Amino acid sequence: MAMSGTDLSRMRELNQLSVLWALRGNAPSTVTEIAGRTGLSRPAADVLVQQLVTDGWAEVEEPGASSTVGRPARRYRFRAGAGHVLGIDIGVHKILVMLCDLEGNLVQSLRRPADPRASPDERLASVDQTIDDVLREAGMAPADVWAVTVGVTGPVDERGRTSIATSLPGWREADPVAHLRARFTCPIQVENDCKLAAVAERWKGVAQDADDIVYLLAGLRTGAGLIIDGTLRRGYGGVAGEIGALKAVRWLNAPEHLATCPGVPSGAKPSEAAAWVFQAARDGDSAAKTAVQRYIRDLAIGVAALVLTLDPQIVVYGGGFSRSADLVLDPLRRELAKHCLRVPELRASTLSDEGVALGGLRLALDQVDNRLLSGQLAAPVAPQFS
Amino acid sequence: MAMSGTDLSRMRELNQLSVLWALRGNAPSTVTEIAGRTGLSRPAADVLVQQLVTDGWAEVEEPGASSTVGRPARRYRFRAGAGHVLGIDIGVHKILVMLCDLEGNLVQSLRRPADPRASPDERLASVDQTIDDVLREAGMAPADVWAVTVGVTGPVDERGRTSIATSLPGWREADPVAHLRARFTCPIQVENDCKLAAVAERWKGVAQDADDIVYLLAGLRTGAGLIIDGTLRRGYGGVAGEIGALKAVRWLNAPEHLATCPGVPSGAKPSEAAAWVFQAARDGDSAAKTAVQRYIRDLAIGVAALVLTLDPQIVVYGGGFSRSADLVLDPLRRELAKHCLRVPELRASTLSDEGVALGGLRLALDQVDNRLLSGQLAAPVAPQFS
DNA sequence: CTGAATAATGCTATGCACTTTACTAAATCT
DNA sequence: AGATTTAGTAAAGTGCATAGCATTATTCAG
CATH class of the missing domain: 3.30.420.40 (ATPase, nucleotide binding domain)
Structure with a gap:
């Protein structure tokens, strides 16, 4: 158990993250609410959230008609649209591509039937097409995608290959990570379909x-x-x-x-x-x-x-x-x-047959979270390489 | 994922722990070494380690004959003897009680054969006797023990009962936690023997x-x-x-x-x-x-x-x-x-047949560590209740 | 319509913990 | 004996959080 010492800047970083986490998944919040949720003082929460706004992680909502007495508070909201992730299910009979924002809200979803006997190249071409359609309909470019997770059948090794066994014909030689890297510079991971479906059940299914x-x-x-x-x-x-x-x-x-x-x-x-x-x-x-x-x-x-x-x-x-x-x-x-x-x-x-793609979204979001937690909280841009 | 904000005092607490961790398991260290290991500055490491000394967690070793050039440094060492924990294996054929200090160094160990047909009361009486002998030979009182872990056969529920099945005759009705609470005020936990042996292999065995x-x-x-x-x-x-x-x-x-x-x-x-x-x-x-x-x-x-x-x-x-x-x-x-x-x-x-008791020691030490990490770093005394 | 009450914002002063820098002390080496 | 090396200590500096107070914007009562 190796613990390393903390200093002031790290402390600010942690508090910044703490505020970000308090914003995300909640309705637009006043500074007082944020302070309460994080345990920080109000001035501290104030300057931290303003830093998040200038960095692009949060945005202000000027007060409208207030229902309560007193000066109406500015509300801050997590800028979920700052980035997006893709969850892709490459199945035997279908290809399903889902796009969601950083808060996990589904933005676009497209399904395309697949020929069970299709070769890896044909299948990947169909995946490419579906991704293109999803991004186009969402008005987005590949550079707006921060992480991609792909679900396939069969055991997946750490390089994303399914060389042991799979029900996708010819797929033991396929290298979906290499294929997608031609288009995306963000982290790409491949995972087994059952594992992704399990993740989805805990996220949005019956096992929350x-x-x-x-x-x-x-x-x-x-x-x-x-x-x-x-x-x-x-x-x-x-x-x-x-x-x-x-x-x-x-x-x-x-x-x-x-x-x-x-x-x-x-x-x-x-x-x-x-x-x-x-x-x-x-x-x-x-x-x-x-x-x-x-x-x-x-x-x-x-x-x-x-x-x-x-x-x-x-x-x-x-x-x-x-x-x-x-x-x-x-x-x-x-x-x-x-x-x-x-x-x-x-x-x-x-979750019917959307579990695999949903689990892919969740794993991609986890990837983004890990980057935030480990690396410093820079301005919101897509990470490079995997 | 709930993150709460950090303030200065919490930061100091973390750094204090960081220094403690840097001392434990290492040879007596100079302030410069501690600073290097924790990433803190030398003055910071200095005041923190001195606080640990006044609290009783560490002790000073005045410099002796130095082998190197320059002013010889004071060395600080973790006061492993500030507390102790017990690991107890209640087996079918034997009872094994081990006592170690906070660094995991074995202080005393005693084995006593058991009659496979002994009743729970007889077995617990034999356990009591063995514990007494171990403590006496180590020159210690029950109040010096900070945590106790007991290993028994069969599935163990969260209350420490083995009501489903066990090879110890009559043990399904036994309540070893209640029995030991009459003597120890520290946390007491009961765990399955296989699980403890697994822990021991990772701690001191072939799976480190x-x-x-x-x-x-x-x-x-x-x-x-x-x-x-x-x-x-x-x-x-x-x-x-x-x-x-x-x-x-x-x-x-x-x-x-x-x-x-x-x-x-x-x-x-x-x-x-x-x-x-x-x-x-x-x-x-x-x-x-x-x-x-x-x-x-x-x-x-x-x-x-x-x-x-x-x-x-x-x-x-x-x-x-x-x-x-x-x-x-x-x-x-x-x-x-x-x-x-x-x-x-x-x-x-x-580990021959010492795995269960060893694993018990490790789990008891983990219990102590968790108290340190969650609670504040008070003066070293045995925790009360479980 | 005016003034009191309320609740949020903004600003300043204070305190704390760590870092940097500089200086003193104690040992060895030449 | 003086130079060199390393340890210990003190003072100044930086960054962050907190506390308290003044300010501002809104609602409610008369």
């Missing part, structure tokens, strides 16, 4: 109140993302949560119970087949009910392994099958009770 | 260089302790790491392969049987080699589940069987390679 979360991606693929003590758990080699690789955990085969269920319309695509089975089970078809039951039983073993290892507060059931959570949650809870010492709360995701 | 560690307790019982991002992972309900509860993980039965190995001397106690099998395997006995192989194969499934979930840097092989690490490590590594995406480094523990 928890610090220890297992996110379960349930769909034609099965995967997991872990949040421990409030931070995303990547693992020493970036492959944390890949419990599905264990043969004793039948995650690879679990969705097959749905695909091979008797009665599935012939010629149906896998995703259609699964949807059909869930609906049939809802309608009382006994073969479908058995198939769902078997799926849940297999799914539960892997979830139990994660839960027993981590003892999380919440398990979030997300992914393509989360629309059928009404059929899954209760039986899954019963299965977990058989295996686990303590059954965590089970919740269904509500 | 790692932040992400899976500690494997391999013996007649099998268990695990997890360290993630450098901190002990307890889990939301305190049952993290209990992967052995999963039936698909054959940890409960794994040691039976050793007990039921043909050729084991009849009438041998389980621990003797295991030792015999390992030695026979070393000597080339093929039945014993098969038994060990089966044991490792079963063990590996649970380890693989932990490793796939967490992707740690290191797996430490500890517990009673760690003396046979020469037979286990290589085959275990090969088994893991079959299951895992990335095989972590595998190391054998060298």
Whole structure:
């Protein structure tokens, strides 16, 4: 534990950040409110916030009609529009690009279908196109983007490669970071889709109140993302949560119970087949009910392994099958009770298929925050390089 | 993320702590060295360290014969003896009590055999006796102890109870915290033995260089302790790491392969049987080699589940069987390679059976540190209550 | 419409903690 | 004995936060 001494300038820096944090995420605030929130004196808060205004981090709102007695106060607001970040979901069937400001408000979002068999080059070209459209509609240039996070399937190493495995054809050789660096000078990171979806659930989803979360991606693929003590758990080699690789955990085969269920319309695509089975089970078809039951039983073993290892507060059931959570949650809870010492709360995701891009936005915002906390609080401009 | 403003007095407090940290764990230091280590100016370091001396946290060492040119410097040293902490291992077969000072130097250590069938009252009485002996031999009173950590088997809840399960007979009803509070007014915490052993490996064992560690307790019982991002992972309900509860993980039965190995001397106690099998395997006995192989194969499934979930840097092989690490490590590594995406480094523990008590010391010291960091830096006295 | 009450702003004086600089003290080396 | 090196100490300077007071802008009551 190395602590280093603090001096006056560092103290001012910390107080400046403290004021910035007090502004962000709150309605436009008077100096008195800021002073109260930060614990600083009013004069101190005053000069600090004025410095933020001249630096471009905050802006003044001159007093309008006041509803209370006394001299109406100037209000200051965080200039959320000073910078923006991108969250990009490169999926098998779709590409989703989201743009938000520094406060996390969604500014622009664009979705574009993708051919599951598209080559990496074609897919990246489509990503480029979508980014262009988003930026154009938002009236912004690449230099206005402060951080980019990309979500892809499969384990991601620290250089942003998915060389171990991925469902995107040819993607093991792809280098999305290098590709995007041609256009963006800001930090670019690539992350696994389950991990990003987990982050999104804690940010805007059903797990905002928890610090220890297992996110379960349930769909034609099965995967997991872990949040421990409030931070995303990547693992020493970036492959944390890949419990599905264990043969004793039948995650690879679990969705097959749905695909091979008797009665599935012939010629149906896998995703259609699964949807059909869930609906049939809802309608009382006994073969479908058995198939769902078997799926849940297999799914539960892997979830139990994660839960027993981590003892999380919440398990979030997300992914393509989360629309059928009404059929899954209760039986899954019963299965977990058989295996686990303590059954965590089970919740269904509500972010539909936007979780990955949303999580990307959150991670990009975290990147910006870290720069503010570590580096000095300079005027708001996009950081260079990654 | 709530940040609160800093003022001058808080700044001084931080700098004071910074100097304290710079003293602790280093040889007696001159003011110039302290200034260099903390980044403070020499006059600032001077007044701060002198304040620490008057408060009782540090002491002066007047200059003796100097070996270098120039005026010899006064040296200041952390007064490690200002306080002490206890680490207690309440095991099935033994009770081990360790006492160390604030710098973590072992002051006194005492071991006492325990009857596996002893009742909780008998066991606690033996603990009391051992504590008395340790304190007496160290010339200390209970009031000199600043924190106590106790290690027991089984999952521990936040109140220090092991109501779910434990190998200590009758212990599910025991309340060691309440018992010890009759004697100590300082904070007392109870923790699972595997978790403490994991902490010890990172402090004084073979995993000092790692932040992400899976500690494997391999013996007649099998268990695990997890360290993630450098901190002990307890889990939301305190049952993290209990992967052995999963039936698909054959940890409960794994040691039976050793007990039921043909050729084991009849009438041998389980621990003797295991030792015999390992030695026979070393000597080339093929039945014993098969038994060990089966044991490792079963063990590996649970380890693989932990490793796939967490992707740690290191797996430490500890517990009673760690003396046979020469037979286990290589085959275990090969088994893991079959299951895992990335095989972590595998190391054998060298702390023999002192890991639990050592980990207890470390956690007690952490408790003291946290008090220093959060509360103000008062004169060194034992904290009251927990 | 005028004056009192209220609440925010702006300014000045004060105090605190650290840094810089300069000077004195105590040892070794030539 | 004098030069050199390093430690300790004192004084001046800087930057920041706080406290208190005067000022300003608005509402409310008569």
